[in-house]
Amino acid sequence: MVTPDQEETTPKGPRSPAENAELALLLEVAGTPKPGNVDRERDLEELWFEHFLAGAVGSRRGLKRAEAGAPVGAAFETAVAGMANQRGGNTQFGCLLLLVPLVRTAAAEGSVRPALATNTVEATTVEDAAGFYRAFDHVDVFVEDPPAALEPLDVRRGAAAIPALEERGVTLYDVMEASVPGDDIAREWVTGFDRSFRAAQWLESLEAQRPATDRVAQVFLRLLGERPDTLIASKHGEAIAQEVSDCAAELAGVDAFRTDRERVDTFADDLCERGINPGTTADITAAGIFIALERGGLEV
Amino acid sequence: MVTPDQEETTPKGPRSPAENAELALLLEVAGTPKPGNVDRERDLEELWFEHFLAGAVGSRRGLKRAEAGAPVGAAFETAVAGMANQRGGNTQFGCLLLLVPLVRTAAAEGSVRPALATNTVEATTVEDAAGFYRAFDHVDVFVEDPPAALEPLDVRRGAAAIPALEERGVTLYDVMEASVPGDDIAREWVTGFDRSFRAAQWLESLEAQRPATDRVAQVFLRLLGERPDTLIASKHGEAIAQEVSDCAAELAGVDAFRTDRERVDTFADDLCERGINPGTTADITAAGIFIALERGGLEV
Numbered sequence: 395m396v397t398p399d400q401e402e403t404t405p406k407g408p409r410s411p412a413e414n415a416e417l418a419l420l421l422e423v424a425g426t427p428k429p430g431n432v433d434r435e436r437d438l439e440e441l442w443f444e445h446f447l448a449g450a451v452g453s454r455r456g457l458k459r460a461e462a463g464a465p466v467g468a469a470f471e472t473a474v475a476g477m478a479n480q481r482g483g484n485t486q487f488g489c490l491l492l493l494v495p496l497v498r499t500a501a502a503e504g505s506v507r508p509a510l511a512t513n514t515v516e517a518t519t520v521e522d523a524a525g526f527y528r529a530f531d532h533v534d535v536f537v538e539d540p541p542a543a544l545e546p547l548d549v550r551r552g553a554a555a556i557p558a559l560e561e562r563g564v565t566l567y568d569v570m571e572a573s574v575p576g577d578d579i580a581r582e583w584v585t586g587f588d589r590s591f592r593a594a595q596w597l598e599s600l601e602a603q604r605p606a607t608d609r610v611a612q613v614f615l616r617l618l619g620e621r622p623d624t625l626i627a628s629k630h631g632e633a634i635a636q637e638v639s640d641c642a643a644e645l646a647g648v649d650a651f652r653t654d655r656e657r658v659d660t661f662a663d664d665l666c667e668r669g670i671n672p673g674t675t676a677d678i679t680a681a682g683i684f685i686a687l688e689r690g691g692l693e694v
Numbered sequence: 695m696v697t698p699d700q701e702e703t704t705p706k707g708p709r710s711p712a713e714n715a716e717l718a719l720l721l722e723v724a725g726t727p728k729p730g731n732v733d734r735e736r737d738l739e740e741l742w743f744e745h746f747l748a749g750a751v752g753s754r755r756g757l758k759r760a761e762a763g764a765p766v767g768a769a770f771e772t773a774v775a776g777m778a779n780q781r782g783g784n785t786q787f788g789c790l791l792l793l794v795p796l797v798r799t800a801a802a803e804g805s806v807r808p809a810l811a812t813n814t815v816e817a818t819t820v821e822d823a824a825g826f827y828r829a830f831d832h833v834d835v836f837v838e839d840p841p842a843a844l845e846p847l848d849v850r851r852g853a854a855a856i857p858a859l860e861e862r863g864v865t866l867y868d869v870m871e872a873s874v875p876g877d878d879i880a881r882e883w884v885t886g887f888d889r890s891f892r893a894a895q896w897l898e899s900l901e902a903q904r905p906a907t908d909r910v911a912q913v914f915l916r917l918l919g920e921r922p923d924t925l926i927a928s929k930h931g932e933a934i935a936q937e938v939s940d941c942a943a944e945l946a947g948v949d950a951f952r953t954d955r956e957r958v959d960t961f962a963d964d965l966c967e968r969g970i971n972p973g974t975t976a977d978i979t980a981a982g983i984f985i986a987l988e989r990g991g992l993e994v
Contacts, residue, residue: 406775420747447720
């Protein structure tokens with residue numbers, strides 16, 4: 395386990411888990427073209443590349459806390475507070491919800507594997523859930539209305555929901571479990587970070603001659619083609635999420651990133667014009683980058 | 695003065711000087727088009743955008759040391775060792791030679807002003823010079839041959855030169871003073887960071903409606919037009935450095951970034967084809983971004 399003081403005394407070691415997580419955030423947003431999202435070559439109207447750079451820099455305080463062994467909820471809240479310290483709004487909330495437990499696992503166990511990550515998330519407590527709810531007070535996150543019975547636990551209530559959490563004894567893992575289906579970040583928590591590890595494997599399988607940012611874009615497209623993006627589904631409905639996923643699957647199937655880049659660019663322009671952002675897919679991409687960096691399968 | 699522990703206990707404050715310095719490194723490389731250099735839209739043959747992202751992430755350990763009050767030389771060596779922890783080679787050595795004393799000043803004094811920065815660099819010691827020399831052991835930096843009398847102090851000797859430094863009682867400020875003229879990073883040290891503060895002022899004077907990365911590119915072009923780049927002069931000779939500067943001055947004079955973007959792109963293509971990188975200008979741009987972030991004149 396690495397503490398901030400140890401960082402001072404071992405200044406010349408390789409990148410630590412928190413540093414790899416910050417780099418994963420940066421490589422994720424730099425991957426281009428990532429249809430529908432901000433990337434190295436595209437700013438959206440009010441959400442710019444620089445907001446993601448500042449979000450990554452700000453996140454590191456919380457990522458360091460996770461690395462030092464702080465509870466997942468507290469580290470997550472710190473990471474989100476730092477991430478939100480820029481003018482673009484929510485840039486990397488979902489990424490951090492995956493990265494914080496993965497960083498904690500990597501730092502505590504010396505490696506990151508599905509079973510170890512599952513241990514970390516299953517061990518979360520009611521206090522972790524409280525940290526997660528507090529994080530919503532730092533930034534506006536798009537979420538759907540909960541069922542009426544769960545209204546007292548609506549995440550948009552932020553810290554105000556904590557008494558209800560405590561009364562019901564709800565852990566952060568419970569919160570995530572209740573959010574599946576419909577939230578593929580939560581799905582990662584309850585499936586041993588299934589798609590995150592698959593994304594890492596895909597990244598590691600692509601030849602390393604080209605920039606990592608190219609490989610990131612290819613993996614993003616493949617993930618988007620694998621399952622409809624749950625952020626798109628929440629905002630625009632299942633049908634549109636499915637349509638976008640089908641289109642991505644077709645492009646990924648013919649390796650359009652290499653064979654027909656223009657079609658990928660057209661797809662990207664179309665999504666941006668329609669205001670469709672595959673945010674969940676980007677979050678899982680970032681988690682995959684982190685895992686590949688930690689395993690040494692992705693070198694920068 | 696902020697220590698790593700205080701960072702833990704004030705996780706929700708604004709960006710600290712070390713964080714602003716890391717963000718400055720990221721915003722500098724993201725500014726586009728920056729003729730001749732890697733930028734958001736351009737990778738060079740063996741030096742890619744991602745190497746600068748990883749260099750910025752790795753630098754932060756040393757920037758944090760400077761923020762916590764460590765001596766300039768030790769903090770600089772740590773920053774360079776972390777920066778070098780990627781496969782692109784030297785990405786931000788010159789930037790860090792400006793940022794480390796500026797971060798130390800901002801953290802110790804609560805603000806960054808020319809006279810305060812001058813106090814910091816004038817107070818450097820022989821031990822700081824030793825740290826600076828040790829930094830050359832972590833990464834290949836392009837430097838010219840020194841005069842014969844100064845061969846024992848050739849920076850390329852790295853730590854091997856330290857006995858000669860100690861024998862002669864040479865401080866880091868002395869090293870910088872001896873490097874002017876011919877090295878405009880060193881010139882910043884002995885002129886109260888003259889051009890860095892001017893770059894900050896220029897950044898702050900541009901309207902904030904457009905992304906900061908646009909403003910960064912405009913300031914880079916203006917700086918390049920103001921004085922020949924000393925890295926270009928070292929590698930390609932004074933005449934070419936002057937020619938490049940004249941061209942940049944002409945483009946900046948007609949605000950070509952806004953009025954005739956194509957000419958800037960042509961200039962950028964030309965420099966890249968000829969392998970001409972205005973590295974010193976990029977370093978001063980990064981220092982200017984840091985100052986503007988610290989003063990609140992550049993908001994992200």
